[in-house]
Amino acid sequence: MLTRELLGEVLQKAVSTGADFAEIFAEHTKSNAITMIDGKVETITDNYLSGVGVRVYKDLKSAYASTTDLSREGLLRCAENAAYAVANGTGRLDFRLTERLFGDVHPIKVVPATVPNAVKAEILRTGSNAAKAYHESISQVQGTLLDIDHNILIANTEGLYTEDRQIRTRLMINAVASKDGENQSGVQSPGRRMGLEMFDEIDPAAVGREAARQAVTMLSAGYCPAGKMTVAIENGFGGVIFHEACGHSLEATSVALGKSQFTGKLGQQIANPKVTAIDDGTIPGAWGSINIDDEGNPSRRNVLIENGILKGYLIDRLNGRRMGMEPTGSARRQSYLFEPTSRMTNTFIANGTDDNAEIIKSIENGLYCRQMGGGSVNPVTGEFNFAVTEGYLVRNGQICEPVRGASLIGKGSEILMNIDMVGQNLDCGQGMCGSLSGSIPTNVGQPLIRVSSITVGGR
Helix, strand or coil: CCCHHHHHHHHHHHCCCCCCEEEEEEEEEEEEEEEEECCEEEEEEEEEEEEEEEEEEECCEEEEEEECCCCHHHHHHHHHHHHHHHCCCCCCCCCCCEECCCCCCCCCCCCHHHCCHHHHHHHHHHHHHHHHCCCCCEEEEEEEEEEEEEEEEEEECCCEEEEEEEEEEEEEEEEEEEECCEEEEEEECCEECCCHHHHHCCCHHHHHHHHHHHHHHHHCCEECCCEEEEEEECCEHHHHHHHHHHHHHHEHHHHCCCCCCCCCCCCCECCCCCCCEEEECCCCCCCCCCCECCCCCECCEEEEEECCEECCCECCHHHHHHHCCCCCCCEECCCCCCCCEECCCEEEECCCCCCHHHHHHCCCEEEEEEEEEEEEECCCCCEEEEEEEEEEEEECCEEEEEEECCEEEEEHHHHHHHEEEECCCCEEEEEEEEECCEEEEEEEEECCEEEEEEEEECC
16 A cells, blocks of 8 residues: 555655655556447457556656556665666655645546446447448448546655546447448547546447448548648547647647747747637546646646747646746656656637638638548657548539548648638547657547648548
């Protein structure tokens, strides 16, 4: 058992060589995943992860060690290893661990672990069967229902002692449509910072039908032409463009080291005045929300860009030291195996003032991106490349035939300036974001936007 007395002893060991700060992050996480193929359960997997990480600072030098040995001896050994990695003198800090309660804005009504797997499987089967029945060309449906119960404890030499419990649920349906030896897939994967009450607001059958609709639509689509175009990007997962092309460049992980296109640009115009972008970890029930970050700071609503002006960065403790700025509740990590760093939570472009129908009508020749896929970005230069998983040509202000094989290619700083219309139907999509501190749940979002000019890659 990790008593406060033991935690205090471990923290003192961590600063015993002269460090000026030490932190303990303890975790116990259990997850359950049910996978299904064509309505039949394929696997049921239960995972348990438990361990402790010890982080030590000496000025701007940092060391991190982790262990699964939760005995007193194991924890002291872990702290000693971290201590000698940053300093070799002697030291001691005076502190008293005092519990802090930050509250919980994500009350759980149905804890997934209390629900039989048979009940969960029926939820998944409902989505799978709806996808299979959507159209005769649907050849296979794969589905997963995942629930995670993530429990953390954080203590440090500033006297902080706090705990949090994070429960998340996610449904993923992948439908494959086939014709004449060709396959196209459609994917839907809603998730929430909720228990199984998530399905009070999300219909599994509707999720399945939407995945199948996308697959069937793309099966009959021709290839997208290439070139500079005016592009409309739909809400929800369309926000992955801002998340990847711009959001990562606003994380102190890059900014503090001068490896960001936006380093040193606070107060400057970096986007069209119609663009306001926010990272908000306090949204009740949202997939990327947190009560506290993984350094024990309360979650915040951080305005990153306001009317085109850069207002702030996402900052963790260590990079805050480098920058001379306070943390913003943005330190996150996949598990105790990772040292935390600045990461996004729920990141979105806020609603604008443009009428959504007028956005489409304003495009003479261009591309409407209804669904976005994955891609890659260089945070130093902001250069990106993203796949369009469901796209349509636009002619004379009308959405026309579907096209496939499209990709959006550009630079974050340029696309921000070229967003010249922002609609009013803000929605978010759910994903997993990978970076230095592992893979974490994040929301991406926006209303319908228009990019006046961007390079579209075709076949």
